[in-house]
Amino acid sequence: MSSRNSKHxxxxxxxxxxxxxxxxxxxxxxxxRARISTRKLTSRADWFDAVESGVEQxxxxxxxxxxxxxxxxxxxxxxxxxxxxxxxxxxxxxxxGWAGVHLAKDLEERFNVRAYIDNxxxxxxxxxxxxxxxxxxxxAVFITMGTGVGGGLLIHNQLYRGAHSMAGEIGHMPxxxxxxxxxxxxxxxxxxxxxxxxxxxAVRAIKKGRVxxxxxxxxxxxxxxxxxxxxQAATExxxxxxxxxxxxGDCLATALTGVVYLLQPQVIVIGGGVxxxxxxxxGPLERHLRDRLKPVFAERVxxxxxxxxxxxxxxxxxxxxxxx
Amino acid sequence: MSSRNSKHxxxxxxxxxxxxxxxxxxxxxxxxRARISTRKLTSRADWFDAVESGVEQxxxxxxxxxxxxxxxxxxxxxxxxxxxxxxxxxxxxxxxGWAGVHLAKDLEERFNVRAYIDNxxxxxxxxxxxxxxxxxxxxAVFITMGTGVGGGLLIHNQLYRGAHSMAGEIGHMPxxxxxxxxxxxxxxxxxxxxxxxxxxxAVRAIKKGRVxxxxxxxxxxxxxxxxxxxxQAATExxxxxxxxxxxxGDCLATALTGVVYLLQPQVIVIGGGVxxxxxxxxGPLERHLRDRLKPVFAERVxxxxxxxxxxxxxxxxxxxxxxx
Numbered sequence: 001m002s003s004r005n006s007k008h009x010x011x012x013x014x015x016x017x018x019x020x021x022x023x024x025x026x027x028x029x030x031x032x033r034a035r036i037s038t039r040k041l042t043s044r045a046d047w048f049d050a051v052e053s054g055v056e057q058x059x060x061x062x063x064x065x066x067x068x069x070x071x072x073x074x075x076x077x078x079x080x081x082x083x084x085x086x087x088x089x090x091x092x093x094x095x096x097g098w099a100g101v102h103l104a105k106d107l108e109e110r111f112n113v114r115a116y117i118d119n120x121x122x123x124x125x126x127x128x129x130x131x132x133x134x135x136x137x138x139x140a141v142f143i144t145m146g147t148g149v150g151g152g153l154l155i156h157n158q159l160y161r162g163a164h165s166m167a168g169e170i171g172h173m174p175x176x177x178x179x180x181x182x183x184x185x186x187x188x189x190x191x192x193x194x195x196x197x198x199x200x201x202a203v204r205a206i207k208k209g210r211v212x213x214x215x216x217x218x219x220x221x222x223x224x225x226x227x228x229x230x231x232q233a234a235t236e237x238x239x240x241x242x243x244x245x246x247x248x249g250d251c252l253a254t255a256l257t258g259v260v261y262l263l264q265p266q267v268i269v270i271g272g273g274v275x276x277x278x279x280x281x282x283g284p285l286e287r288h289l290r291d292r293l294k295p296v297f298a299e300r301v302x303x304x305x306x307x308x309x310x311x312x313x314x315x316x317x318x319x320x321x322x323x324x
Numbered sequence: 325m326s327s328r329n330s331k332h333x334x335x336x337x338x339x340x341x342x343x344x345x346x347x348x349x350x351x352x353x354x355x356x357r358a359r360i361s362t363r364k365l366t367s368r369a370d371w372f373d374a375v376e377s378g379v380e381q382x383x384x385x386x387x388x389x390x391x392x393x394x395x396x397x398x399x400x401x402x403x404x405x406x407x408x409x410x411x412x413x414x415x416x417x418x419x420x421g422w423a424g425v426h427l428a429k430d431l432e433e434r435f436n437v438r439a440y441i442d443n444x445x446x447x448x449x450x451x452x453x454x455x456x457x458x459x460x461x462x463x464a465v466f467i468t469m470g471t472g473v474g475g476g477l478l479i480h481n482q483l484y485r486g487a488h489s490m491a492g493e494i495g496h497m498p499x500x501x502x503x504x505x506x507x508x509x510x511x512x513x514x515x516x517x518x519x520x521x522x523x524x525x526a527v528r529a530i531k532k533g534r535v536x537x538x539x540x541x542x543x544x545x546x547x548x549x550x551x552x553x554x555x556q557a558a559t560e561x562x563x564x565x566x567x568x569x570x571x572x573g574d575c576l577a578t579a580l581t582g583v584v585y586l587l588q589p590q591v592i593v594i595g596g597g598v599x600x601x602x603x604x605x606x607g608p609l610e611r612h613l614r615d616r617l618k619p620v621f622a623e624r625v626x627x628x629x630x631x632x633x634x635x636x637x638x639x640x641x642x643x644x645x646x647x648x
Contacts, residue, residue: 081620090620139487151586155479162588163463164624173582174616175501177575185581185616251501257509258497258582262475264486292498292509296405296414300488 008063009072010055011318013120014038014079016095019047021054022311023062024318028131030311032062044097048110055111073114074107075320077123077313084118084165116320118161120313122168124306125152126159127316128269130323132307139265141256142306143170144272149190153263175254192251195274198227201244212240231277245277249284256285257292260301271306278305332387333396334379335642337444338362338403340419343371345378346635347386348642352455354635356386368421372434379435397438398431399644401447401637408489411441440644442485444637446492448630449476450483451640452593454647456631463589465580466630467494468596473514477587499578516575519598522551525568536564555601569601573608580609581616584625595630602629 007026012019017039023032034057036050059066080092087104107115118126125134125142129152134140140154149171153160161167171190179187191197202214203222213236215222217229234241256268274281282303290298308315331350336343341363347356358381360374383390404416411428431439442450449458449466453476458464464478473495477484485491495514503511515521526538527546537560539546541553558565580592598605606627614622632639 153586155484160479160587163590164588166621166624167586167588169585172585172618174578175498177499177578183618185585185618186578254498254501254510255582258579259586261493261496261509262477262491262583262586263484264488264491266487294496294507294509297490300490 007070007072007322009318009321010058010066010074011123011314011316011321012051012054012074012076013123013313013317014076014092014095016079019051019054020314021051021058022314022318023058023066024315024322026322028127028308028315028319030315032058033314034058034061044101044106048106052110067111067113071113073116073321073324074111075123075317075322076103076107076115076117077120077317077320078103078117079120082117082119082165084116084122084161087115087117089117114321114324116324118159118317118320119150119165119168120317121150122152122159122161122165123316123320124150124271124308124312125154125168125269125316126319126323127308127312128271128306129154129159130319131315132312133269133304134267137266139263140267140269141170141259141263141265142168142269142271143252143256144306144312145193145195145252145270145274146272147195149194149272154265155263170255170259173255173258175251189251189255193248193274195227198230198244198248198274199225201247202230202240205240210240213238214241227274227277231274231280234280235278242280245280246284248274249281249286250288252285253288253292256289256303260289260293260297264297265301267302267304269304269306271308271312275305276309331394331396331646333642333645334382334390334398335447335638335640335645336375336378336398336400337447337637337641338400338416338419340403343375343378344638345375345382346638346642347382347390348639348646350646352451352632352639352643354639356382357638358382358385368425368430372430376434391435391437395437397440397645397648398435399447399641399646400427400431400439400441401444401641401644402427402441403444406441406443406489408440408442408446408485411439413441438645438648440648442483442641442644443474443489443492444641445474446476446483446485446489447640447644448474448595448632448636449478449492449593449640450643450647451632451636452595452630453478453483454643455639456636457593457628458591461590463587464591464593465494465583465587465589466492466593466595467576467580468630468636469517469519469576469594469598470596471519473518473596478589479587494579494583497579497582499575513575513579517572517598519551522554522568522572522598523549525571526554526564529564534564537562538565551598551601555598555604558604559602566604569604570608572598573605573610574612576609577612577616580613580627584613584617584621588621589625591626591628593628593630595632595636599629600633 081090151170176187218224405414475494500511542548
């Protein structure tokens with residue numbers, strides 16, 4: 001595919017430890033990549049300087065006239081609450097110094113291009129729904145499973161952001177009315193299926209003497225267990241791993257039952273690290289979802305893995321500009 | 325307000341025991357009413373005959389040239405699953421003989437007017453969001469509490485029906501992952517706050533010897549207790565009544581926490597019989613909702629009672645035609 005005369009945009013996936021940049025073509029193809037370390041940056045000015053060097057890399061690797069003909073602008077997905085319309089960052093809970101920032105305006109002034117910002121999961125959802133699994137659907141729910149559990153909603157082919165750009169927080173939805181408290185609320189989905197919570201279930205059982213191949217897969221080190229080792233063990237028939245993923249699938253199914261009864265999407269797209277576990281996650285999830293939903297609803301919704309993988313963030317961020 | 329030259333429509337609120345009809349003006353005002361008994365009707369043909377007599381009453385009471393200038397058509401809200409676009413009734417769970425009916429087409433042929441059908445709660449939500457509490461908002465969630473618990477969603481000023489006209493089933497949303505099973509699923513909101521469930525909580529406690537003024541309000545007859553007596557007792561300080569409404573408010577708050585995190589509406593509008601309980605319901609509901617939601621979400625959503633009361637069904641059904 002030649003992108004010489006077609007549309008392109010820069011997507012920026014803002015992270016606390018590193019920020020990824022990509023030059024993305026109008027079909028969602030990545031034409032060039034760059035990555036800047038953001039762990040040691042102490043000010044926003046440093047971040048803008050680092051982004052400028054990242055954009056320069058994209059220019060060298062991908063397109064000398066980066067901001068020339070066909071350029072649609074720059075999109076940034078940030079890990080926190082934003083006002084999409086105003087291009088304003090309310091707060092990034094895990095990145096100090098970013099509360100109350102007119103990020104889109106600052107980028108436009110710095111680079112003299114159009115800039116768009118959104119919550120990172122919204123950007124991923126937009127990417128998946130434009131170029132990935134969701135592209136054939138008019139109404140879709142996107143969920144990403146990792147350290148946190150986030151979501152995005154496609155309604156009538158448009159990303160739905162709610163009254164104040166904060167909609168889609170599927171990980172905050174309660175699955176247990178009397179569940180424990182956390183900053184998310186009480187008994188929230190993420191309290192049971194966030195990466196760390198999944199790992200804790202395995203560690204607790206192993207410490208109690210449960211026999212499992214999970215520990216061996218982590219080199220005998222309890223601290224080295226991640227959902228990946230648990231998924232591998234489950235795939236090979238490890239009973240503890242299977243039980244943990246059955247529980248994760250049932251928690252997800254509970255929240256998604258509420259989502260389906262409320263919104264009746266055509267498809268639920270699941271992305272993020274844990275979603276790459278494959279059948280050990282999707283099997284129990286589908287089974288519990290069909291057990292919890294009335295057939296008339298269950299028959300009308302598909303559950304599919306996301307396609308863009310680790311590129312969902314940069315592609316989705318660029319999509320903010322490509323679609324504008 | 326004169327409606328002589330303005331728009332008007334017929335709204336039909338289809339119920340298993342009676343069907344209400346109204347002639348509704350373009351400001352949502354009821355210009356004439358009729359009611360037909362549907363309890364003893366044994367066929368759909370009988371229902372159409374009864375509706376014809378009801379429409380005739382509207383003509384006599386309200387407007388001699390009912391189907392003349394300014395007439396927008398006929399709207400029907402039905403208690404069940406419909407395909408709005410096709411005007412098709414999938415199934416009315418509590419009314420035998422109505423599965424698989426092209427109701428809009430049948431009405432158009434019988435009356436030679438445009439006809440629209442929708443789920444009854446969707447119609448009520450549309451009425452409330454057009455002429456009632458929701459009219460000032462772009463994104464609203466409507467919930468009706470009665471025998472069942474239903475819902476409707478306003479998104480970008482449009483009723484959102486989902487992929488197959490079945491969205492908005494807030495009463496089916498799970499609040500307890502490990503809750504009991506019912507045809508709705510497991511631990512569904514309606515399993516805890518449907519009229520009968522509220523009454524059961526009171527009856528169970530009284531049978532166990534709990535002292536309460538609820539029984540006296542029901543004339544000493546356990547079988548005569550309804551949510552109304554429980555609400556009255558609670559309003560007067562009865563401890564059992566207060567506890568029951570606190571529980572109902574918390575169940576509602578749990579489901580609505582999920583709804584707010586997912587959709588971030590500007591307002592939640594609560595209608596139906598139980599919603600008329602006033603402060604004994606709204607007090608605990610607001611308190612639990614604000615306890616469960618992050619402040620950044622809680623501060624941005626209003627919880628308000630519906631305004632159209634028992635007329636929500638006919639006004640909403642007419643609105644289907646008025647807005648078309």
